[in-house]
Amino acid sequence: MSIITISRGSSSMGKAVAEKVAAKLECDIFSRDLLFKTSGRFHVPQKTLEKAIHDAPGIFERYSHTKKVYLTYIRAILTEMVAGGNIVYYGLAGHLLLDKLPHVLKVRITANLDGRVKRKMTEGFSEKKARDMILADDDQRKKWSRKIYDADPNDCSLYDLTVCIDKLSVENAVDCICRCASRKAFESTSDCVRQSKDLSLAWNAKVLLVESFPDVGITCEYGNLLIYATEKEAHTTKFKKILDDIKKENYDIYNLEVHTGLPVPANAV
Amino acid sequence: MSVLILSSENKELENQIAQKTAERLGYTTLDQQFYNEIAKKYTLDSKKLMDAMIITPSFLKRMPSKQWYYYLSCVEVEVLARLLEDNCVCWGLAAHLYVVVISHVLKVRLIGGHSLMSPGQGNMNEDKIKKIIAEQERSRENWSMTAYNRKEADPGLYDMVINLDQVQPDEAVDTLSTTMGYPRLKAMTYSKNNLADRALAARVKNVLLKSLTDIQVDAQNGTVVVTTASVKREKSKKIDTIKKIAAQVEGIGYLEVHWNKDMLTEAAMSYR
Numbered sequence: 001m002s003i004i005t006i007s008r009g010s011s012s013m014g015k016a017v018a019e020k021v022a023a024k025l026e027c028d029i030f031s032r033d034l035l036f037k038t039s040g041r042f043h044v045p046q047k048t049l050e051k052a053i054h055d056a057p058g059i060f061e062r063y064s065h066t067k068k069v070y071l072t073y074i075r076a077i078l079t080e081m082v083a084g085g086n087i088v089y090y091g092l093a094g095h096l097l098l099d100k101l102p103h104v105l106k107v108r109i110t111a112n113l114d115g116r117v118k119r120k121m122t123e124g125f126s127e128k129k130a131r132d133m134i135l136a137d138d139d140q141r142k143k144w145s146r147k148i149y150d151a152d153p154n155d156c157s158l159y160d161l162t163v164c165i166d167k168l169s170v171e172n173a174v175d176c177i178c179r180c181a182s183r184k185a186f187e188s189t190s191d192c193v194r195q196s197k198d199l200s201l202a203w204n205a206k207v208l209l210v211e212s213f214p215d216v217g218i219t220c221e222y223g224n225l226l227i228y229a230t231e232k233e234a235h236t237t238k239f240k241k242i243l244d245d246i247k248k249e250n251y252d253i254y255n256l257e258v259h260t261g262l263p264v265p266a267n268a269v
Numbered sequence: 270m271s272v273l274i275l276s277s278e279n280k281e282l283e284n285q286i287a288q289k290t291a292e293r294l295g296y297t298t299l300d301q302q303f304y305n306e307i308a309k310k311y312t313l314d315s316k317k318l319m320d321a322m323i324i325t326p327s328f329l330k331r332m333p334s335k336q337w338y339y340y341l342s343c344v345e346v347e348v349l350a351r352l353l354e355d356n357c358v359c360w361g362l363a364a365h366l367y368v369v370v371i372s373h374v375l376k377v378r379l380i381g382g383h384s385l386m387s388p389g390q391g392n393m394n395e396d397k398i399k400k401i402i403a404e405q406e407r408s409r410e411n412w413s414m415t416a417y418n419r420k421e422a423d424p425g426l427y428d429m430v431i432n433l434d435q436v437q438p439d440e441a442v443d444t445l446s447t448t449m450g451y452p453r454l455k456a457m458t459y460s461k462n463n464l465a466d467r468a469l470a471a472r473v474k475n476v477l478l479k480s481l482t483d484i485q486v487d488a489q490n491g492t493v494v495v496t497t498a499s500v501k502r503e504k505s506k507k508i509d510t511i512k513k514i515a516a517q518v519e520g521i522g523y524l525e526v527h528w529n530k531d532m533l534t535e536a537a538m539s540y541r
Binding site: 108157162163166167168176179184 | 436
């Protein structure tokens with residue numbers, strides 16, 4: 001019952017590794033399906049979602065919170081998908097989107113630039129074009145991670161295991177990852193399943209609030225949903241209406257409380 | 270027949286994991302105790318040699334640049350010579366910075382695991398531990414950049430990085446032992462020759478650094494290329510000196526000296 005996220009730069013064989021890991025562990029595998037599902041449920045074009053999860057915010061986007069809204073949609077779907085366990089996700093930013101779940105095995109596949117350029121060239125690009133594309137993509141990922149999560153995708157502390165695909169073959173990397181996934185820390189215990197479900201509930205509640213109240217924080221433990229808002233926000237009719245909607249839409253919520261004037265906890269979504 | 274090089278900020282865990290892995294694989298170990306042997310062989314002050322592996326050259330710390338580079342070079346020569354013997358686990362000797370692109374050498378970085386520190390350190394609060402670690406990392410990065418122009422924490426330097434925040438030390442030992450068994454890490458003639466070339470280049474650099482500065486040495490299939498810089502009028506003198514000194518080293522097939530003009534000194538001299 002493992003949950004594995006595989007992060008990689010473009011042309012780093014990450015997809016091949018993810019497919020083999022999923023086959024070996026008999027897990028479901030997904031990447032772009034996440035955007036497809038999100039797009040279907042929230043009626044946002046897939047391209048817009050892809051831009052939100054890939055490109056760094058532009059000058060004007062920094063002052064609006066559209067990216068935050070789309071990311072909330074994506075996270076709500078992703079947490080729902082992983083709640084059942086047995087999943088390999090090799091799409092964008094899995095390690096950051098699921099950072100609140102400690103039992104998720106976060107893997108990074110690295111490769112040297114020359115090898116990546118050669119692999120990209122097999123898709124019919126010239127060497128210069130391939131190199132430029134890879135560097136531009138890396139740069140965009142770096143900017144995105146910095147702006148949205150204040151993190152560097154090359155920072156190894158974000159991952160549990162980083163494997164260089166140039167030294168180890170795809171098969172070796174797969175073997176390493178599968179062995180690591182079987183370790184105690186990554187076992188999907190009943191407590192982990194509960195944590196995943198709580199997180200999914202919190203993100204689904206956030207989906208309803210994020211457009212009008214982007215700075216609201218939500219935590220969920222054993223189905224008890226705690227919403228951290230300002231006094232001003234909590235007393236608006238709109239806020240109260242959304243709370244009613246949350247209660248109606250999420251039958252798994254055991255109790256819902258609104259805390260005002262308190263600092264938002266670090267584990268809040 | 271392969272070599273495992275470990276690097277970590279957490280010396281205690283690094284030591285523990287390295288020892289256990291070596292035991293499990295039946296490999297020899299090469300750690301900081303080797304400094305005493307090196308100091309004895311080159312008649313160096315062993316405390317100063319250890320200091321050179323931690324501090325950057327500084328007049329105030331009584332570690333001139335020339336001496337510092339020579340000390341580093343002595344360590345590099347001896348470590349590479351020992352790694353040629355294969356089946357070895359090496360840590361604490363900065364080998365991950367000068368052993369590059371050798372297919373039978375697996376370089377692993379161990380990060381995190383600060384909650385697993387010994388009780389004495391465990392009494393510190395989290396913020397203090399984080400502050401100490403950040404300070405250590407900054408100082409190590411400064412050292413590795415000055416010594417080898419490489420950032421120690423750069424994941425590109427390593428074949429594998431294991432985060433010990435979630436993975437237990439014994440599990441890391443398991444992972445390392447299994448990985449060392451992969452056929453890709455078996456020593457081949459080509460990779461052994463690569464390592465031998467690196468060892469040869471290090472030996473040449475070591476003898477040159479006794480009297481010269483601003484030296485870079487590379488070797489391929491026994492051909493040694495020394496790159497240096499000086500003012501134009503000293504060109505032939507410097508090349509001759511390099512050839513004369515390098516000839517003492519055994520194993521050189523052919524020696525080439527590449528000379529570059531030292532623009533800064535040249536400009537300063539012409540101004541005078």
